[in-house]
Amino acid sequence: xEFYEGTASHSMLYLEKKYQGAKIAETLNGQALLRYxxxxxxxxxxxxxxxxxxxxxxxxxxxxxxxxxxxAANEYIDQHVEPSKREDYKAKARMLADSPWxxxxxxxxxxxxxxxxxxxxxxxxxxGKALLxxxxxxxxxxxxxxxxxNSGYRNALRLLNVADKR
Numbered sequence: 001x002e003f004y005e006g007t008a009s010h011s012m013l014y015l016e017k018k019y020q021g022a023k024i025a026e027t028l029n030g031q032a033l034l035r036y037x038x039x040x041x042x043x044x045x046x047x048x049x050x051x052x053x054x055x056x057x058x059x060x061x062x063x064x065x066x067x068x069x070x071x072a073a074n075e076y077i078d079q080h081v082e083p084s085k086r087e088d089y090k091a092k093a094r095m096l097a098d099s100p101w102x103x104x105x106x107x108x109x110x111x112x113x114x115x116x117x118x119x120x121x122x123x124x125x126x127x128g129k130a131l132l133x134x135x136x137x138x139x140x141x142x143x144x145x146x147x148x149x150n151s152g153y154r155n156a157l158r159l160l161n162v163a164d165k166r
Contacts, residue, residue: 001032006042008032013052017121020051029059030160033153037146044146049139050119054132057100059159060152061142066097072137073097076130080112093131100142101155103128 002009013025036044048056063069073093081089096103106128114133116122124130131137144152 003041006040008036008041008044010044010046012047014119015051017119020121025055026160030157030162033146033156033160034162042146044144046142046144047139048142050117051133053137053140054104054129056142057132058104059144060101060150060155061144062152063097063100064141064143066094066140068138069097069131069140070094072134073131075136076112076134080130081127089127096128100132101152104132106131 002011013028015024033044044061046052046056046061048061057063070090070093074090077086077089077093092106093103096106107126110127111124112127112130114120114123114125114130115135117135120133120135125133144150144156146153148154
C-alpha cells in the first residue's frame, strides 16, 4: 500500500488458493477502511486483478474505465448465455459496470462456469460473479471515496463487518 495526498493506493494483495475464503483479506481491508478515515485519508485507489476483480467490486469500488470490462463481458455472454438473452445481458452488464457492487450481486438464478487459473478456483457462480472472475476479464482500476455519504463506503463497512465507532 502506498499513501499520497490523502489517498491510499492498494495495488497488490496475493493469497494462495488455500487461504482464500478464510476472511484474511476482509479483515485486513475492514481495519484499513476504519484507520484510513481516522488518519484523514479521503480516497482509496485499487488495482483489481484475479479474485480482486470480484472482491473489490463487491465492496463498492467504482471502475475507472468500465468499457474495458464491458468488452470482456460481451465475449463471456456470447459463450455462456443462451442466444435469445444475450443482448439483454450485454446491456445489463454495461449498465451494472457503472455500479460494480450491483454487478457482483447480479444473479439470474443460474450458475456459470469459471475456469481455474493460477489464482482463481474453478467453480460455478451466479452471472455477475462469473463475469468478474472470468480469466479473460481484464484487470481494472477503481476508487472509493471514504465518506459516510458514499453508499459504496457504507456497503464496504457492512460487508467487512466493521463498524465506525468514532
